[in-house]
Amino acid sequence: MTEPPFRRVVVIGAGLMGTSVALALRRFGVEVLLEDADPGNLRVAVSLGAGVPVTPGDAPRAEQADLVVVGVPPAALGTVIADALARFPSAVVTDLGSVKAAALADTRAHAPAGAGLDRYVGGHPMAGSEQSGPLAARADLFDGRAWAVTPHADSRPDAVAAVERLARTCGALPVQLSPGEHDEAVALVSHLPQVASTVVAGLLTTAAEGHLVLAGQGLRDVTRIAGGDPDLWTQILSANAEPVARLLHEAADNLHRVAHTLEKRDAAEAGLADLRNSLERGATGVRRLPGKHGAQPEAFSAVPVLLPDQPGELARLFADVGAAGVNIEDVRIDHSPNTPAGLVELWVHQDTVPALLEALAHHGWDVHG
Amino acid sequence: MTEPPFRRVVVIGAGLMGTSVALALRRFGVEVLLEDADPGNLRVAVSLGAGVPVTPGDAPRAEQADLVVVGVPPAALGTVIADALARFPSAVVTDLGSVKAAALADTRAHAPAGAGLDRYVGGHPMAGSEQSGPLAARADLFDGRAWAVTPHADSRPDAVAAVERLARTCGALPVQLSPGEHDEAVALVSHLPQVASTVVAGLLTTAAEGHLVLAGQGLRDVTRIAGGDPDLWTQILSANAEPVARLLHEAADNLHRVAHTLEKRDAAEAGLADLRNSLERGATGVRRLPGKHGAQPEAFSAVPVLLPDQPGELARLFADVGAAGVNIEDVRIDHSPNTPAGLVELWVHQDTVPALLEALAHHGWDVHG
Known part of the structure; x- marks a missing residue:
């Protein structure tokens, strides 16, 4: 039997992402210890076979973990990562948060000098679900997905390698980016579409009686992610406020522009050409997405x-x-x-x-x- | 063997929608005659088994059709429907267009008095694809979908019944609405999401090198329909300009509002509550969609x-x-x-x-x- 990729991993936060990582690691026989502030989440994750809870008597065993994966909400990341660096003095620590510069800044603010910040390397698997909680977790959630690995200036090379190994063990493709680059990228590929989906779905609340029965697959696809957890998304968007706000203003300006073109369509063929250009630009953008072909x-x-x-x-x-x-x-x-x-x-x-x-x-x- | 639902149907326009209707009718042994201005489309549709082309010698036979289905681009609808009413003096005529008030107004403008406008009943199957053309056609494209049936004040009851029978024969659920109600409804459930998807996809053209590799399923879902045909969508949006423009302005205002909230987030908890409310409203809108549950x-x-x-x-x-x-x-x-x-x-x-x-x-x- 081949060596497991890790000897012992502690997963802090048994939500959708943390439990899915735990399940993915269990496939390879990795020993997984689970922690969650919510005993209900912990019970469900254990019941799914994601690992065993850390009990007080386990502390010495937990301390020998070689990797700690922090899967808590964005607002708590900094304190929990800093705490993990202190509690697991020989472990590499990573997280699964959606925003990386803020998580790093918060961690620095909470980790005293000599706390081993060089053992921390941020991570962000580009997978998820509009559902949340451990019940929605799946061992194959990350199969074939990108997994952003975001070292900071002081990250140790062996820590970076461990996080990349985690990504590959979960079936994902590690992609190295700086925390700042990552946040710019996800503002575009994740946070902008989330808010756009939310705004379209929000307007559905104004629908006249019986009109929603005409909804087709296109609307369902566009609004699926708007069903995500509002509390979680409030934290994510707040943590990446500047790049997201810039893109939202740009998207809003583009919507106003299309609306103005429609209002003035009788004026000239130029309006139709403008409208067509907007639609063509969208079609071009879709083709730039890496896909099946x-x-x-x-x-x-x-x-x-x-x-x-x-x-x-x-x-x-x-x-x-x-x-x-x-x-x-x-x-x-x-x-x-x-x-x-x-x-x-x-x-x-x-x-x-x-x-x-x-x-x-x-x-x-x-x-x- | 049971009686076919129609004796003979002429489908004018062998694109994605017309060819799919033809294939759906062929399952029940209906005789389908096909017309298309593009000989390439016609060849493909015939080759798929959707029916036989109308040749000059067929004119007398075609004239005995009991139903004519017009599946041409929005800008051509009025003239082609009026022409069909004249050419097939005993047939019910319907169409598959995405906007109904404009199609009716254009038809009125082109149909002389006594042209049999009472035999025309608009239709709009709520199915489609970001692909176009007969190659993407499928006999089951309409299975389980809504199919808007939009009689005008003078539509004959037997004509309405025939179009509802067409919808059911294609596996769809007929939903009766006035042309104006239909256009309000699709502005919300189809045209707004189309433009929102287009705007998000359009901004992907600004992505820095390597950032799109982080794209996940959420972005793919939100932008899928942006891959649709820009020429077709220019016509659809123009034909429903007023209700669409109103919704686009509203969506744009909402995006600006979220952006402003993010920019001022340090100011107060009230900002976060605003943001959370926007997200909660989106989640509520998604739950209003008729779905699996x-x-x-x-x-x-x-x-x-x-x-x-x-x-x-x-x-x-x-x-x-x-x-x-x-x-x-x-x-x-x-x-x-x-x-x-x-x-x-x-x-x-x-x-x-x-x-x-x-x-x-x-x-x-x-x-x-």
């Missing part, structure tokens, strides 16, 4: 197939490919003048190309070129 | 289980229930003083209660009360 574009291949000009041929092609167990990632039909009229490109994962070609040949499809 | 709350039942006070018991309970094939919709743990400490409520679909009780008994769980 964006992440590893090289992993997909195009197989061109020539379709007979008969009704239902594309349906038959999809059925044949599906029956062969090959997943079509994308389909493109080129309408350019020099392309044969019935040419369809099937984009599939490159590993499945041989199976696709065999299925196409078996069913008599004409693979082009 | 909201739609049919009576369909779920709570089964209380008493947990032994041992590590891992909740994990074992979930595993036992899962192995019995019962899907847990929600879990609640009551921390109130009068409740036994280990009491867990499993919320399941009421049809599965007997199977759940049997599985719990089989594994020795203590079902409470």
Whole structure:
């Protein structure tokens, strides 16, 4: 059996994030000790199999932990991290907080000189849920997610390495950033969308009777995160107030601008062009997000197939490919003048190309070129 | 074999929506004739098995259609609907457009007196995709969705009934509204979220190098619909300019207000309370959306289980229930003083209660009360 990635880990705060980290570590046989000020949270986390509670008699054992993970609300981070540095004098200490510069400043304010601040390295797994509490915790919550690792100037290299190992053990991809860079980034990719979602959802409270029955998937997607815990988000946004406020003003100005364009639309074609530019900019922004295709574009291949000009041929092609167990990632039909009229490109994962070609040949499809 | 719901349907516009309607009708053996100004779209739709193209020799047959479904871009709706009323003198005519008052006004402007406007009833299926074109079409696109049916003052009752039958044939739930009510409703549930999503996604174009790697599922959800077709959305928003502009101004004011609260947060606790209220209002708005639980709350039942006070018991309970094939919709743990400490409520679909009780008994769980 391989060595566990950590010998003993203390998780302080058995909420959604802390319990999920504990569950992820338990998969590898790591010994996890749990603490939470709320006995209910602690009971649920223990009951889920996330670890065992630290009892007074355990103190000496807990002190030998090699890693402490602090998963408490943002407003409490500084005091709890500073306290952990004092209580676990040989452990690396990290946290799961959503804002990093404020957590570091608060920790410095509470940690006396010589308290071992060089053993602290901030962390922030980019995963979560609009739910909260240990009941929503999952061992695979971090699978394939980014995990920001935010060393400060004095962080020890071995502490940074330990936090990166934690991220990888939880199935995440560690990404190193300074605390300040991190906060700028999350203001854009997390806090702005949170407030925008909240504002759209807030206006739903003004809906006339019966109008919400027209809600479709788009509205549900846009407003899902607005269901998050208001107390938690008050703390997160307050802790990153400056970068968030700047982006909110910018977003608000853009909304006003679109509204003005709509109000003046009879005036000129220029208004429509403005509106279209705003929409095009949004579509461009979405394409910049790393995604299914964006992440590893090289992993997909195009197989061109020539379709007979008969009704239902594309349906038959999809059925044949599906029956062969090959997943079509994308389909493109080129309408350019020099392309044969019935040419369809099937984009599939490159590993499945041989199976696709065999299925196409078996069913008599004409693979082009 | 049962009678098909329609004898012969003409679908004008073989884009995402028109082709999906055609595919949905084909499931019931309805004869579908397709038209599209773009021969490429038409070929793809035919190739998917959505119907056959109307050729010049088919004109007499097409004229006997009992329903015409117009699925063209908003700016073209009025002319194409008026034209369809003239070309198909005995057919009910409906459309799939996202804005209804403007479509009706444009149709009136293009349909001469006696053109049979009483055979026109607007429609708007509340389904779609950030993709467009017939390749993205699916026969089940409308399953379980609302489908707005918007008669005007002169619409014939049999025409209204035919459009409601179309909605149900496509698996959707018809919802009757006046064109004006519809436009107010979609400004809130569709057009506002679209622009909010667009503005958030647009700001992603300003991201510093490497910051977007921190993007999580929340941002992806909020910005998904911003990937929609800018030309189509320019037309939709322009056609519903007034109600949309009003909501955009309101949303912008709310964003500025949150930003100001964040900027002044050091001043007073009152600022935090304001911020929290905004977030709470958003969470309230999300809960108002009809959803998995909201739609049919009576369909779920709570089964209380008493947990032994041992590590891992909740994990074992979930595993036992899962192995019995019962899907847990929600879990609640009551921390109130009068409740036994280990009491867990499993919320399941009421049809599965007997199977759940049997599985719990089989594994020795203590079902409470």
